[in-house]
Amino acid sequence: MRVLQSLLIRIFYAVVLLTAVLILNFSLMYLAPGDVADTISQSMGGADKEVLDQIRADYGLDQPFPVQLGRYVGRILHFDLGYSFFYNDPVTKLILERLPATLLLVFTAQILALVVGVVLGVISARQPNGIASHFVTMLALFGYSAPVFWTGILLLIVFSLKIPWFPVAGMQDVTIEGGFVVHALDVLRHLVLPAITLASIFLALYSRLARATMLETLGSDYVRTAKAKGLAERHVVYKHALKNALSPVVTLAGLQFSAVVSGAVLVEAVFSWPGLGTLAFQSIIARDTPTILGILFFSALVVIVGNLLTDLVLRMIDPRLRGRGA
Amino acid sequence: MSNEVMTTVRARSPLAEAWDMFVRNHAAVAALIVLFLITIGAVAGPYLYPTDPFDMVWSPFSPPGEHGFLLGTDYLGRDLLAMIINGARVSLLIGLAAAMVSIFIGVTIGAVAGFYRGWVEEVLMRTTEFFQVLPTLLFSMVLVALFGASLAMITFAIGVVSWTAVARITRAEFLRIRELEFVIASRASGAGNAKLMFTVILPNAMPPIIVQSALMVGTAILFEAGLSFLGLTDPNVVSWGQIIGSNRQYILDASYTVTFPGLAIFITVLCISLIGDGLNDALNPKLRQR
């Protein structure tokens, strides 16, 4: 019950703050020169002043600022993110269409980075000065230090162009016929490169932390005691040490969700992944205010949900946290 | 445990101690040397290699090593080596400046929150939480797109979204240190709040902040590269990210135009990470990594 309560309080805070920032951003966007009518006319191949005025009137862009802001806030209070000027669709619909792709990418990358990161961390912690350990350290530093879009481009060139194992762009091949399994496998094939690219940054962070915490727990008294009691090495490592090492890694992963979403924007751009990042970039360039604000709102939600899930996972692996408020 | 660390560090010359620890980390020392060379290159390079990075000096896409151009020429026939040398200045400058902006914000917020506690802490930490939830890249993209891609704006846009980690670390350190004996002692001897915060607590909170700051410079360089890659960049200056961004469309046929600036970023950030590691080992030998 207390868990639920604390979750609700957190969500409430988040919603209040998000609304505040939506209003702030709406005002910022109003202050900047130019508006979406210009972009609409560009995509039309040009329009005269009369048409531009018409477009502004159609979308209420000709109204004074307080009126526009009032209307926007009014809609927000009714959980309506408004209507996209540029895409001619309700913002919520647009975003919900794109959201699954981003969620798939973000969560796959996070899980991939976590699992591989922890495994690598454990391997290297068992022999801190072995070759495997140095390899993990190097790999981790490489992943972290390379610009993520650069990694993506290099992977794209190698595994799509030179060795055409994976498709270049998009999330699915619509020409494939078959049932759910066929389609799922197809999406998976499209997901491989983007997910690896995005995971590469965080893999670094997680494997380093996993290694460090494993080293620490392996050196701690109770693990030494366990070993002294004659428990098998394998048993000690996996049952005791790993369990203790996991929770800081998962905590860190939870804190990284915002960074993962940011990375996803770049990865989506490289692989033409049809997610929120691609939509965000296009909307920013087009100054499609309602869509940009909607995306900020939803991506913050993704981060919040990611954090909540992290809490749940933490509770699962660390019984001591159960029953405690967040 | 922390008590013990504090007393030992205070007992001997802390800097000498840290330096001893640092030089034992060969990778970090090597990284420091490389980064030093890169910095020298950024400062003196334009004088040693005076080619204007904006001049068209040869036909476009001359491959590396030919016609006297070590790294080749770009799509306008500009000397890529000159661009990377000049780009180092801007990239490092943005990295440093943005890191300073975020450290300033983060330390201030974290220190005030950790020192005063109560509702002040509540408000500041909610704000921090909020910025933590906001996808940083998206928010700075909006800022740069709206208010123009000048260097100052880019720096500000990066700094203003990257301070949350510093704020959390600073607050945690303040919470821990403010209860320590020597703080209580100076409070009892009548030290004011400002004095306590900045001359008593802050210096002792510095080690993890320094480590985080070092890493932040690397993050800011990567961040700038990401913005440039998306085209949000000032066309009147050269930065590494900007070279990648504007050569992106030629990647298939002239991949070196993207590989070299990418490598420059990679090596620089790698060095910064290694130095950060070394600092971490040197300054917080027993502190868990964050």
Add this chain to the structure above:
Amino acid sequence: MMKHLVKGMIVSTVLATIAAGHALADDPVRGGTLITVLGSNPRTLNGAVQSGIVTGYPTAQLFASPLRYDEDWTPQPYLAESWDVSDDGLTVTLNLVKNAVFHDGQPVTSADIAFSVEVIKANHPFKTMFAPVETVETPDEHTAVLKLSRPHPALMLAMSGQLMSILPRHIYGDGPIEAVKTHPRNNENVVGSGPFKLVEFKNGEHVILERFDDFFIEGRPYLDKIVMRIIPDIAARTIAYENGELHMGAFESNPQMVNRLKKVDGLEVTPEGYGAIGPLDWLAMNTQRGPLKDVRVRKAIAYAVDKNFIQKALMQGTAADSRTGIHPDSPFYFREVEIYDVDLEKANSLLDEAGFPMQDGKRFDLTIDFGWPGVKPQVEYVRAALKKIGIAVEVRASADFPTWAKRMGEMDFDMSWDTVFNWGDPVIGVHRTYVSDNVGKGVWSNTQGYANSRVDEILALAAVESDAEKRKALYQEFQTIIADELPVYHTNTLPYHTIYSGKVGNPPLGIWGTSTPIDMTYLKD
């Protein structure tokens, strides 16, 4: 090996032999899914309320128009089986085919034509297209009579391709005319009478169309399905073509992509077609600001900017020369105008003459703007080129498009790189840049503030002149004047290319590119 050699030869001489190649091709085959690509996300699939090349391709498949054009700019029957223009040019009668139905089975009638004209007049950005059409009379179900206030030779072209989508009144006429712009069925459950109907439009991913079995032209279309993937990234799109993930794509202008794909076995790359789109690249100069007020300064800039470098190095030989505001593929193009081959000496003496002496290697400052990343190389080149004649150019960044558009629209700029489309008839896409009553009315108006009463006069005459030869003569004089006064310096055409695999039979290579029904395109076995 032999086969490859032959293929290579065909590819290398594709420009010359493409027409012959088609004549020799096998008979069209029915069936198959054509995989194509869009370079960005369409705002809407309804071409009656939106122009632009991304909307053009899907809209021309979904909606039929009264006419279509062949490769030689000759109108052909489509929804209108025949038509008649009265001698005074004020009455245009369309006789519709009798068997045309919309995707929902309702017949296409003259009432739908009248409705569509109304919708386009109220919503489409090109006001000049149907401005002279006062009423549309519907004497019977299959006859529509357009009554004009003045002769309007551009009308024929405006009734073809993507410019005149015929909408079903019973679907889109359920609200005010202006509301069609945001009609929910512009993006889903779209109903037209074109050869393909909509299966799914997934924003950011794809548009999928399938064969409309009751299409009014017997036996067509040949394809069962068209997939339009949305891939904005140029490198990703290039690899997709190269790996055979795409059968066809159009409106490709990236020189690296074009040149790279030309070398790929099994792919054909051609700039053929696009005459009615007429995309031109140019350097715009604000004739009302600072040193640029002086025509000598503008000429000096033209002499310093090397068109040859732009065409050969920046566009890597994919672009053609253009000298005037009319696209070289247009029948109205006149090439014998004043040209400005690089001549720095002349440029310098013109600047001296204009009263801008060189002091410490510099004469004066100018700024240059650009609206989208694709033309950044051109802008950077102009800066480097003008440095040589003592003009210090600052590139102004506008991170997003509206910032640039605003500066252009309010004439708050010195120079800018720009790409502007002719849209078939000069009345639609050319006049707007040069007539003085269109100064500073938003982006792509006469943003250069250019005013010449003779030009105004000529263009007004040309708009209503029905005699093709006389019209041509008027445009010839117009082109001569603007090449001399240089409100914009025309450097090159923007080279749109169609890329298609050898499997594609009869790709759309007409004046509209893919903004035309591709009911005759097929996939070879």
